[in-house]
Structures are given as C-alpha cells and as structure tokens.
Amino acid sequence: MSDHDRSGVVEVLTAESERGRAALREVMAHSYETDSEGVPPAWARTLLVDGVPVSFIIVDPNRCMDQPGEALRYVFIRDVATRQDRRGEGRFRQIMTHTFRDLRAAGVPLVATHGRYPLYRRFGFDVFTHHCGLFATPEGIQRSLGTSTEPGAERHLVVEAFAGLHPDLLLVTEVRSQSPAEHRAALQAAAALACARGKRRILFEHPAAPSYGSRYPIHPTLVTPFTALALTCGATLHVQGADPENSPVPDADWLKVLDTASLLRDALRGPTLHVPRLPLALGFSTDAGDATIEPAETGVVVISRLDEPVLRVPWPSAALAQLVTGYRDARMLDSVHGAGLPDWALDWLDAAFPRRWRLSRNEGWVFAV
Numbered sequence: 001m002s003d004h005d006r007s008g009v010v011e012v013l014t015a016e017s018e019r020g021r022a023a024l025r026e027v028m029a030h031s032y033e034t035d036s037e038g039v040p041p042a043w044a045r046t047l048l049v050d051g052v053p054v055s056f057i058i059v060d061p062n063r064c065m066d067q068p069g070e071a072l073r074y075v076f077i078r079d080v081a082t083r084q085d086r087r088g089e090g091r092f093r094q095i096m097t098h099t100f101r102d103l104r105a106a107g108v109p110l111v112a113t114h115g116r117y118p119l120y121r122r123f124g125f126d127v128f129t130h131h132c133g134l135f136a137t138p139e140g141i142q143r144s145l146g147t148s149t150e151p152g153a154e155r156h157l158v159v160e161a162f163a164g165l166h167p168d169l170l171l172v173t174e175v176r177s178q179s180p181a182e183h184r185a186a187l188q189a190a191a192a193l194a195c196a197r198g199k200r201r202i203l204f205e206h207p208a209a210p211s212y213g214s215r216y217p218i219h220p221t222l223v224t225p226f227t228a229l230a231l232t233c234g235a236t237l238h239v240q241g242a243d244p245e246n247s248p249v250p251d252a253d254w255l256k257v258l259d260t261a262s263l264l265r266d267a268l269r270g271p272t273l274h275v276p277r278l279p280l281a282l283g284f285s286t287d288a289g290d291a292t293i294e295p296a297e298t299g300v301v302v303i304s305r306l307d308e309p310v311l312r313v314p315w316p317s318a319a320l321a322q323l324v325t326g327y328r329d330a331r332m333l334d335s336v337h338g339a340g341l342p343d344w345a346l347d348w349l350d351a352a353f354p355r356r357w358r359l360s361r362n363e364g365w366v367f368a369v
Contacts, residue, residue, distance in 0.1 A: 008050040015044035023053035030083035047095040055082040055091040057099050066215045070269045076213040077113035109263035114212035117250040125254035126318035127242040128327045131362035132222050134204040138191035140234035149188045156186035164367045170199040174208045183226045209359040212253050219357040247364035257317035260284050261291035261304040267324040275351045283310035286317035314339050326356025
C-alpha cells in the first residue's frame with residue numbers, strides 16, 4: 001500500500017512478505033530491537049518513504065479487558081518507533097494513524113499501550129489505571145508481630161528481583177495469603193526476607209498490579225484484610241492516579257478510543273439491566289466519531305450518528321475511555337471538562353459506568369532512575 005505526501009512516496013509493508021520483514025529488521029537496527037512473536041504478520045508494519053524503511057509498529061489485536069458484563073475488546077501496541085536518523089518528520093504519528101484507520105475499519109473500539117509521558121497524550125491517549133502500593137519496613141512488622149516465622153511462609157509471597165530495582169527495596173508483586181493467620185505469616189516472612197537481603201523497605205503491590213497489556217482486572221476495594229493488618233504494623237498505603245508527570249520514571253498505561261459508537265456498544269452489552277431507564281437520548285460527538293445512546297424497551301441502543309432530540313455530552317474521546325473503564329466517574333469528568341450536564345444525565349452515566357479500580361505498576365516506586 002503506497003501513497004504520496006510532500007516529502008516523498010509513502011508505503012506501508014506488513015511482515016506477511018519477506019520485503020516487509022526485511023524492512024522491519026532495518027528500522028529495528030536503527031532504533032531498537034523488539035519481539036513480534038505471537039503477533040499476526042499483518043499487524044507488524046513498517047512505513048517506508050521513497051523506499052527507505054523509516055518507522056514500525058507492532059500491534060497485538062487480540063486483547064480483552066475485564067468488565068462486569070462481557071469483556072471489552074482492545075488492541076495493544078507492543079512497540080512503535082522511528083529510526084534515529086529520521087526523527088522529527090512526523091513518521092511516528094503517520095504509522096500510528098495508518099494502523100488506527102485499519103483497526104477502526106475492523107471494528108476495534110480501543111487501543112492501549114505503555115510508554116512515556118507526555119508522548120502518548122499528544123496522540124489522544126489518556127491514563128485509565130491507578131497505582132496502589134503498600135509500603136512497610138521489616139522493623140515495623142517485627143515490632144508489631146514478632147520475629148518468629150512459620151516454616152514455608154514464603155509460599156504466601158511472590159518476590160521479584162528485577163534488574164534496576166531500588167537497592168534498598170524488597171518488591172512483593174503478589175500476596176497469596178487467605179486467612180488472618182496466613183496474612184500474619186506472610187508479613188513476618190516478608191520482614192525476614194528483607195532483613196536477610198539487607199533491604200530497609202518493603203513494597204507490596206497489593207492488590208496485584210498486572211503487567212501492561214493484561215485484562216486489567218477490576219478490584220472491588222483496595223483495602224483488603226491483608227492491608228488492614230499491614231497498616232497496624234506501621235505500613236502506609238499509597239494510592240494515586242496514573243498521571244506520571246511528577247514521577248521519576250514517567251511511564252504509564254495509556255488508552256485511546258478508535259470508534260465512539262463501537263466502544264459504547266461493547267461497554268453497554270449486559271450491565272444496563274440494572275441501570276435506570278434513560279429519559280432522553282445522549283449524544284457524543286468526539287474526535288473518534290459520533291454516537292447516540294437511545295432508550296429502548298429493554299435497556300438502550302447505540303447508533304453511529306447524532307440523533308435529535310438529544311442531550312449532547314461535550315467530552316473528548318479520552319474522557320469517554322476513562323468513563324467506560326471506571327477511572328473517573330461522570331461527575332468528576334463533567335467537572336474536569338466544564339460541561340454542566342444535568343443531574344439526570346450524570347446519574348444515568350454513573351449508574352451505567354460506575355467507578356472501578358484497575359491497577360498498574362508505578363515504575364517510579366520500583367525502579368531506580
């Protein structure tokens with residue numbers, strides 16, 4: 001597939017052909033190496049300008065995100081890059097725009113990725129997860145619970161030793177204890193491990209923060225019985241939105257709407273059975289297209305245009321992504337964007353899309369700069 005722009009002939013190749021695979025290898029040699037294993041060859045793409053491979057994108061098209069009803073479809077950008085000697089020409093945006101057009105045509109509503117701030121925000125992405133960390137010290141745990149440890153209590157913990165961790169940090173990525181006795185044993189085991197390894201601090205990623213590109217499971221609460229016991233040992237619970245502006249490692253998980261109507265259809269499959277009747281149609285006109293949510297005999301229907309009469313919700317598509325995934329509720333989004341929607345509309349949107357906790361790793365807490 002080729003086209004022309006002011007700077008030359010633009011062509012996009014996929015890894016379905018040997019020429020496309022060779023072009024992909026060439027861009028990686030001038031940017032960085034990455035893995036496309038498991039990705040359909042049609043979604044490993046390289047952009048060429050006047051025959052020269054300039055940028056690439058690798059997309060996993062088969063991801064799902066947990067929802068109370070049916071799972072929400074999304075695609076995950078594993079990697080996108082431009083060769084170092086061709087940066088500043090807009091080719092990063094160009095390869096993404098080309099790929100997003102094809103994904104939209106295939107009916108995909110959302111695309112997610114993991115990367116640095118502020119790079120992805122300028123392309124219409126926004127954050128949709130929270131960070132949650134339980135920080136403790138071995139001394140605090142042992143002062144409250146004692147130093148004795150149950151034989152084999154380490155089985156309640158998943159402890160990681162990634163390269164680049166803060167040198168004084170013991171990182172616990174999962175707590176598997178179930179009962180009060182097991183919670184106590186898990187805390188004592190973490191304290192003993194920290195002392196044995198010379199670590200002054202313990203970070204429990206609890207509830208667990210899955211790797212990016214996951215199902216982003218929904219947590220009903222961030223304060224579990226394990227958390228409550230840890231807090232009695234002097235631990236502190238840190239919860240924050242995923243905006244990474246003030247983080248020493250400015251990475252985050254990012255989400256972008258490709259098609260407004262497709263997103264609303266997917267998100268409203270099932271959960272509206274417990275939602276009050278919609279008194280008037282709600283219209284959305286965003287950078288990702290138009291859609292109207294209309295009341296029906298049972299629930300609602302979503303159509304791919306603006307109908308009248310309709311109450312328009314003047315939010316950008318990024319706000320809609322945050323609403324559907326539960327990152328922010330309707331009232332918060334209405335305040336952020338100054339829309340002034342009536343109470344009945346906010347009540348219905350909050351009932352249809354309640355606030356939810358989805359977590360991702362705060363890399364600034366974990367990794368040394």
